[in-house]
Amino acid sequence: MKRDELNDLAAFVVVADEMSFTRAAAKLEMSPSALSHAMKSLEDRLGLQLLARTTRKVSTTEAGDRLLRTLRPAFADINTELAALNELRDKPAGTLRITMPRHAATSVLCPVLPSFLAVYPEIRIEVTIDEGLTDIVESRYDAGIRLGEKVAKDMIAVRVGRDLQTAVVGSPAYFADYPAPNIPQDLANHRCINYRFMTSGALYPWEFKQEGRSFQVRVDGSLVFNDADLILVAVLAGQGIAYLYEDQIADAVAEGRLIRVLEAWCPTFPGYYLYHPNRRQTLPALTLLIQALRVKR
DSSP states (O other), X not given: OOHHHHHHHHHHHHHHHHTOHHHHHHHHTSOHHHHHHHHHHHHHHHTSOOEEEOSSXXXXXXXXXXXXXXXXXXXXHHHHXXXXXXXXHHSOOEEEEEEEOHHHIIIIIGGGHHHHHHHOTXXXXXXXXXXXXXXXXXXXXXXXXXXXXXXXXXXXXXXXXXXXXXXXXXXXXXXXXXXXXXXXXXXXXXXBOEEBOTTTOOBXXXXXXXXXXXXXXXXXXXXXXXXXXHHXXXXXXXXXXXXXXXHHHHHHHHTTSSEEESGGGOOXXXXXXXXXXXXXSXXXXXXXXXXXHSOOO
C-alpha cells in the first residue's frame, strides 16, 4: 500500500465520523476541497462509492460501511500502540541486552541494580557474561561494557568504572615453599597462573610499570584459565601466583589468606566504559542506566 492510500483511508474514517467535509477538513488541517478531491480519488481507485453526499451532510454507503468496519479497529489498534510508545518514552520499559566481562558485572553493574530496578521496575536487564570482544551490533545487543582501550572507535562510550589497580598475589602456603619475588623478572622462578584470551587464544602477558616505563613479563605455570574467578580459587588453594585486580583480592589480603607482592610495580588502568552504537536516538531505558552507572567525577 502506498503512503497516499493509507492517508486517504485515515481521512475517510474522519469524514465518516464527522459526517461533514468541513468539520473533517478542519480536524485534518486541510481544505474541504482538497479533502473532497482525496475522497473522490479513493473511490475511483476502489471503483466503489464510499460516501453519499448531500448539500447538508455526508453519509457512508453500504460499501463505505463495510470498509469502515475494517478500518476503525485497525486505526484504533494503531492509535493504541502509538500511545503505548509515548508511554514507553515517558515511562521507560522493555528489555536491555548488555554484554560484559564478569568483573565488570560484579564491580560496576550489580552494585547499582537494586536501586535502579526499584525506581524503574518496568525495565528488564539481560546480561551476557562474555570475556571476548563481541560485536554488539551484529549480535543485537543494546550496549556493552569493556575496558576503554577495547572499545571500538565508532561507538559512543561513557566512563562507568573507576581506575583499576592490578595486584600480584600468592597464598601464605605457597610462599612458605617459594621465596616472594622482589622484581617482576623473578616470576620466571615461580608457578604462575595464566589467563588465556578467548578471542585470540593468546596468554595474557603480565603488565608492570617502573618510573613511568611500561613493560610486560610472560609467565609460566601448570594452570591456565579463561576466567578470573577460577584463577582466584586456584591462588587461594596455593596453586601459584596470580595477577588480578585489587578489588578481587582485597578481602582475602585483609583476612591474611593472600599476600601481595611486587606492589610497587603494579600499574593502574583506566576503568570500564559502557558503549553503544551511534544511533540518532538512544533508548530511554539505556539513557537512564548510563546515568546510574556514570562515574561521578
